[in-house]
Amino acid sequence: MAMTGVLRPGFVQLRVLDIEEAVAHYCDRIGLHEVSRGSDGRVYLKAYDEFDHHSIVLREADSAGMDYMGFKVACDEDLDSFAKRVKALGPDVTEVPAGEQPGVGRRVSFVAPTGHRFDLYADMEIAENGPMTVNPDLWREVPKGMAAIRFDHCLLYGDDIDGALKIFTEALDFKMAECVKDPDGVLIAIFLTCSTKAHDIAIIRHEEKGKFHHCSFLLEDWNAIGHAADIITRYDISRDIGPTRHGLTRGQTIYFFDPSGNRNEVFAGGYAYYPDNPLRVWKTDEVGKGIFYYEREIPESFMGVVT
Ligand SMILES: [Fe+2]
DSSP states (O other), rough: OOOSEEEEEEEEEESSSSHHHHHHIIISSSSEEEEOOOOOOOOEEETTTTSSOOSEEEEEOOOOOOEEEEEEESSHHHHHHHHHHHHSSSSSSEEEEETTSSTTTOOOEEOOTTEEEEEEEEBBOOOOSOOSSOOOSOOOOOTTTOOOEEEEEEEEEESSSHHHHHHIIIIIIIIIEEEOOOOOOOOEEEEESSSSOOOOOOEEEEESSEEEEEEEESSSSHHHHHHHHHHHHTTOOEEEEEEOOOSTOOOEEEEOTTTOOOOOEEEOOOOOOOSSSSOOOEGGGGHHHHHHHHOSOOOHHHHHOOO
């Protein structure tokens, strides 16, 4: 098996202002399923084509944003070796006991130089209503709403993206598939992958630490993006931009906000990345086309609004 180490983004825990409004948005509109509720009020959701117990965790709080993002690794021994490698580059690594989230094994946790917390885990229970494995139909039930296939990636905003790049590439074996550089060669945005996806996480340079730009869900195709746009208008969901396409990663996309102001993306497509691919570089004078290929400019809201 070629894929070892960090396999994929597994979950993200989001802060929301009103839990019931948030559950309705993520389930009825994006099309996730509610899996369970914790005694502490957290709600666990998954997309229809995900095997694991959950991928989205909602926590009611006074401010919106991201608590942390979890990456699944191939085996338990990876947790100790990655913890050691992260520690060697500076960040402190703590352990989160098994069961802190339902069905999830022990996690190792660190805060990246951009102020974002990341957890690694090797074990998560398989969901009861996950994808079929014998004579597998496309889905158990017709997907609802935008019919999100899976949680795919996050885009985060933070200050020390060079420091984060070092952790992800040198300690966790991610590759930088694509980036944006200013005329002095300073990195403005980094698109990192641990797989054959164009990105599993992206980070944009920003003066504040620990900011959340969006979490993204995969849809089937360009028609599904159009259907998502229909849902956004029908239910008066706050739309940021799209349907359009990215130059960076080449995904077809639409952005909108959950009721708490956290930005969501649904997207389709994008290129396949292999570890021997050369780095793709966008220069800041063409970054409008890089971010939004058709508009060739970036709306103020897209750059400025983060939670
Ligand atoms: Fe995205």
